[in-house]
Amino acid sequence: MTGTKKTARVFALAGVAALALSACGTTGGNNSANAGSGNSSGSGSCGHYEIAYMGALTGPNGALGQNMLGGINTALSEYNAKHADCKVTVKTFDSQGDPDQASKLALNVVNDTKVVGLIGPGFSGESKATGKTFFSAGLPSISPSATEVDLTEQGWTTWHRVIGNDSAQGAADAKYLTGKKVFVVDDASVYGKGLADVVRKGLKPVGNDEVQTGQTDFSATVTKIKGSGADAVFYGGYYAESGLLVKQLRQAGWKGLFMSGDGSEDPAFVKVAGSQAAEGAVLSAPAAPAPADFGTKYASANPGKTAGLYSTQSYDAANIFLAGIDAGDTSLSKMNDFVTNYSGTGVSGPIKFDSKGDIQTSTIYAYSVKNGQLDTANPAPIK
Amino acid sequence: MNRYYDFAPSGLSRGWSAFRGWLGGLLDNKPTRVALIAVGIVFVYALPLLNLPVITTSGVDFGGVMFDAAAYALIAVGLNIVIGYAGLLDLGYVGFYAIGAYTTGILTTYHFHWPFLLALPVAIAVTMLSGLILGAPTLRVRGDYLAIVTLGFGEIIRLVIVNTHWLGAAQGIDNIPAPPNIGPNAPGQGGGLFQVPHLSWGTFPNIIDVGHKTPFLKFGPIDAIPFYWMIVTAFFIVIIADILVKNSRVGRAWEATREDEDAAELMGVPTFKFKLLAFALGAAVGGLSGAFYATRNGFISPATFLLLLSELFVAAVIVGGAGNRWGAAFGGVLVAYLPDRFRSFSDWRMLVFGLALMALAIWRPQGIFPPRRTRRALAAEAQIEELEGEAVDV
Amino acid sequence: MPLLEVQGLCVNYGHIEAVRDITFDVEEGSISTLIGANGAGKTTTLKTISGLRPVRAGKIVFDGRDITGLPPYERVKMGLSQSPEGRGIFPGMTVRENLEMGAYVRTDTKTAAYKADLDRVFELFPRLLERVSQVAGTMSGGEQQMLAMGRALMARPKLVLLDEPSMGLAPKLIAQIFSIIDEIKAQGTTVLLVEQNAAQALKRADSAHILETGSIVRSGTGAELAKDGSVKAAYLGGDL
C-alpha cells in the first residue's frame, strides 16, 4: 500500500494505543557521548549505529507505521541479543504520512551522522517528497510499503523497496479477473488510481468510476455498477471506502465478485463492510503470509502487540541493514552498495533488488473473506 | 507618523505602555531606528543558524520549519490584503497557493523546462489572473456568503488538479528544480559563495559549529536554509510593496469599502474594482509563496492543498491581527511553527493546537497585534466593557 | 414613593460621557418627559433605564427595587417596558406576532386578562386590528409606530418608556399619537416620554426635564417649562 491518504489504517491490533505511547520508549535517543566517532567511518569497531525509520507513527495513519516499527524492533531485539556490546537502535521520524512534514524531517535524517540507513518512507507521497534529499545525501533507504510504480523510475540509486509495486499487483489482479465483466472504481489517490489503471490496462472494463477518499455515500457509483451489468468490481483504494462501497453494493442487491488490492487487505475491511457484505470479497496483496514463528518473535519484541500489515517487510528491511553493519559496510556509500547487491530470503519472501531498486520477484496473493473473516493464513498465489 | 509602531502590541498593561514609550522614543531617533531595524533584519536572516534554545524545534529540522514559517508569514501578509484591508473573508486561499505551486511545477518540469527564476514571475502573474477570474463572479456575492463561495472555489481547484491528468492528477509533480546556485562551483556539486557555520549551544567554548555549515546561495535538497533566506527576502519586498499600496489612494479606498461599502460607493469609490484588486493582489502573494514552496519541496501533490490549510491561513491572519501586516505575518509564523513546536505532544498535537486557537481567540479577540485604528476603537470598547461588569444581555 | 428614581446616573460611550450625573423621579400615574436636542443623551438615558446600556455610576430604582445591575429581561418582568427609538418592530413577524412578542414575559397568555389587553391595544390602535395578519416590515411608518407602542403596552407595564414616538410622522398622525399617550395615562400606566417635539410633550407632562449635553439643566412641571422664556427660545421655536 502506498499513498498519502489521511485515513487511519488500523489493523485489528490489540492495544494500538499502548503501542503508540510506547513509541518514544523504543526510540533510540542515544544522545550521549562518542559524538567524535560520528561519521560512521570506523569499520569493524562499534559505532553506535542507528537505523532511521520514517513514516506515520501518530495521526490518522499511525497504526500502520506502528506495524512497521514493530517489525523493525523485532529485528533489532534479535540482533542486539547477539551483539550485546554493540547495540543498534532505531531512530524514529514521525511524518504522520504527510509529505510536507516528511520533507522537513528528511533534513534531520540526513544530518544525523549516526544513521546508516533508512527504513521507509512509509507512503508514496512522502517518498516522492523526500527521495531527492536522501539521494543527494547518499543515504540508502528501503521502503517496506511504498508501492507506486514510478518511485523507482527517478534514478535515485539509494532508493529500494522490499514490496512488489503496483504494476505487478495490478497485472495479477487483472489476470485474476479475466473473463468477467469488470467495473473498475478507484479513489483518485496516488495508490488507488495507480493500481486501478494497471488493472484497466489488463482487461476491458465494462465501466469506470472514480470516487474520493473520505467519501461515504456511493449511491451514484452503485447505480452505475448495477446499470453496467458488471459481474465483478475492482476497487483501487483503501478499506475505509472499499468497505462502504461493497456494503452499499450488497444493500442495493448486487451479487457479483468484489475485489480490491492491498489497501483493503486488512481485517478492518470486514469490520467496515460488515461480515455479511464482505463475504466472498477477494483482496490481493504482494505479501506472503508470515511464517508461524514470526508472530511469536514479534510478540516477544513488542509485548502485547500482534504483527500487522508490513510488519514482515519492515523486519526484512531492518535485517538487510543489520547484515550490512555486520559486514562492516557502515559508511553510507558502502551500505548502499551492500543493500543494492543484497540477496537473501526474508520472512516475506526472497529478496533481491533489480537495477532500479524494485524487488526482483514478488508474488501476489489473493486473500479472501470467508465465514465473516479475512482469511490471512491461506491466500492463493495468483499465477 | 511612524509606521514601526505597528510592531508593538497594544499595551493594556502599564508596563507594556512604558516599554512602548521607550521603544517609540528609540525609534523616533533616526540613526537608532535604522540601526535597530538593521539588527532586526540580520537577526531574522540569522535565526536558523543560531540554534537558539527554546525556540529551536527539536526532532524536526529548524531550517525547514523556519522556511514554512516564512512561507506562511508571506501567505498571511497576502491574505491580510483580502481580509484585513478589503474586509473579504476568503476561505479558499489555498487555491492560490496551489495555483502558484502548480504553475511553477508545470513550467519548470512537467510540461516545459524553464528555469525557476523565469517561471516565478509567470506563476505570480497566472495566480493574479486566476484571482481576477475567480474574483469577478464571487465578489458580487455579499458578506458571509463570500466565505462559502471562496471555500468552494478552493476545493474546486484542488479537485480539478486531482482529476486532471495534464496537471499531474493525484500523483503530483516531482523533480521541480531549485533556483540556480550562485558561487564558484555552481551548478554542480558543492558551490555557494562561501560557507556559513551554525552555532552550537551544546558545548560552551565551541560555540561555532564548524562541522555544520550552510553554503551561501546553494539551493540543494539537503539544506533548507538558503531557501529560507530567499523567501525571507521576498517577504521583505512584499512588505515594502504592501506598505506603499496601503498608504496610497488604493489603501484608503479599501478602508472605506471595508467600513461601509454603500457609503464608499456614494463617495465615488468603485468598490467592486477595489475589492477585485485586493483579491488579485492577495492571490499574487499566495501564488508567490506557492512557487517557493514548490521549488523548496521539489514535489507537489494535491494532498498538500487541503481545505484545512485555508482555515489555518485565515486563522493566521485573524489571530495575528487582521489589518496589521506585522500581526498577520506573526500569525502566519505562529500557525506554521506551533504544530512543529508541539511535536513532543505527539498524537495530541492537533488537539493542543485547537485549544491554542480557542485560547488565543478568547484571550485576544482583536488579534495579537491589532491594527492601530482598531486598537483605538477597542480601547474605547474595553472601557465600556470594564464599566459594564455583568455584560448587557443583548 | 416615586415609581422610578434615577439617581446620579452616568453613562459612557468609550471615553465620551453621554449622560452625566442626572437625577430625576417619575411619579406613579404621571407623564414625565425628557426633552432636548439631538445628542443630548435622551435615548441613552432610556436605554440605560431599560438595561441596554451599562451604568458607569449612579443608581436606578424601580418600584422600590434597585435595578441598576439587572439584565433587561428582568426589568421587563418587573413592569418596565419600552417603545424604542426608530420603532424597532420585528419586520419579519406579523402584527399579531409582534404584539405577542410584547407579552413575551407574561405567562397568562391563555387567559381573559390577556385577551382584554389585546382588545385594549386594538381599541387604542384600530389600525392594528385591520392589519393583524400583515407582516410588520411592510407597513407604513405611522403604523409601525403604533405597533411599537401597542407592543410595549402588551407587557402590561407599570411604566412605559416612549422614545420619540412622533419622529418622522405626518402632523395629523402626530396629534393622534399624542392623544393616545393621554389615553394610556388615563388607563393608569405611567409614561416616561422622550421627545423632540417639545411643545406637544410639555403640554401634557406632569413633570419635565431638559437635557443638554448629558446633563439636566432645568426641571419643572410641563406647564412651567412651557412658559419659561429660555426654554421657549431653545426648544419651542418661540412661537407657542
Next chain:
Amino acid sequence: MHTFTHQFFELTITGLVLGSIYALVALGYTMVYGVLQLINFAHSEVFMYGTFATAWVFVFFDQTGVNSIGGEIGFLLIALVVAMLVSGGVALLLERVAYRPLIKKNAPKLIALISAIGASFVLSEAMGLRDRIAAWFGLEDNLGNYVGNARNNYTMPVQINPKGLFTIGDYTVTDIDVITIVAALGMMFALQVFVSRTRFGRGIRAVAQDPESAALMGVNSTRVIQLTFFLGGLMAGAAATLYMLRIGSTRNDAGFIFGVKAFTAAVMGGIGNLRGALLGGLILGVAENWGSAFLGSQWKDVVAFVLLVVILLIRPQGLLGESLGKARA
C-alpha cells in the same frame, strides 16, 4: 449519459435521501447564523458526535445480529433520542466554551470563526484520541468496545438490510429510504412549528430580527442563543442516526466534508431560512448524484460547489432568501 437516462429515478431518489440528511445538518448552520450571524464551523463535529452516539447505542445493547429495520426499530428510536441528546449537549458545550466568552466581549465576528475552527479541531481530535482519554481514567478495557479503533472507521455492529417496498420507474424504494425522508421531513416540520408557533420560537426569531428590541421585550438572549445551538444539535443528532442507518460507519473526521456540504446547502437555500435549508439540501443531494452520473463521481463536489456559485450569482440571498434574520438588509 446512458446511466443518467436509464437510472434517472434511482439517482434522483437516492439523492433526495442523502439530501434530506444534509438538510437536517444544514438547519443547525442556518439557525445559528440567523441568530448570531456566525458561521458555526464546529457544527460538523456536533453531527459527528451524533454518529458515534448512534453506534454506541447498538454496541451498548449488544446488537450484533444482522437484521431488518422491523427488528431494530426499537433500538433505532433509542439511538435517535440518544444521538439527538448527545449532539444537543455537544452543541451547548460549544456555545458555552467557544462562543459565549466572545459574545460577551462583543468580539469581532471573524474571531468567532477562529474559535470555532479551534473547537472543531479539539472535538474531532478528542474523538480520535478517545482511547487515550479513556486510558487516563483506566477505562480503556471496560470501554474497549466504545473507544476502540479510535482514529479509524467505527462501524455499527449491526447491518440493517433494506427491504424494497415499491417501485418508482427504474428504482425499488426501500424502507430505509422512506424512513430517512419521512423522519427528516418530520423533524423539520416539528422545528418549523416550534420556531413559528411557540413562545421560545418567537424569541429566537425576535433575536434574529432585532436583538435590542428583543431584549426590550424581555427576551433573555443568552437563553435564546443556547436554545438555538441546542435545537441545531438535536437536528444534527437526528441526521446522524439517519446517516448511520444508511452508511453504517463513521470516523472522527467524518463530519468535516459532510459539514461543508450541509453548510453549502444552507447557503444555497438562503441562510437563516429553515425551508431554504430543506430545499438546499435536497437540491444538493440530487445534483451530486446527477453530476456523478454525467461526469463521474470524482466531479461530484465540483458539481456541488459550481451549483452553489451559480445559484448565488442569480439569487444573491439564496433560493428562498433569508428569513429568520429578515431585519438585516
